[in-house]
Amino acid sequence: MALFFDHQWYDARLAERGLDRAALAAAAGLSAAEIGLVFKDQREIRPAELAVFAEMVGVSREEAARRAGVGAHAAPADPAARRIAELEARVARLEGQVAELLAARSRSS
Secondary structure (H helix, E strand, O other), X not given: OOOOOXXXXXXXXXXXXXXXXXXXXXXXXXXXXXXXXXXXXXXXXXXXXXXXXXXXXXXXXXXXXXXXOOOHHHOOOOHHHHHHHHHHHHHHHHHHHHHHHHHHHHHHO
């Protein structure tokens, strides 16, 4: 397990998918300041946020947890908890997409 948040790995995975920290923050329901603290290893990641991180970079929750410097406890093992985390991640992703669409729409107006 990594001891610290591997921001270079996350930045590289996001870039491979044409994304950035702002998109990750929006999808996870985090502010720019909060995502900055996460990447500086100054804010703990919640399980639902970790699920979004994993989805956004295309890896398992276990890999996302390892690269975030947190243990497997952050990736829920209970099937009910896992399903809730998945649904929370989907909602967070959709909210992020809506926010991006609204921002694009306001820029074009």
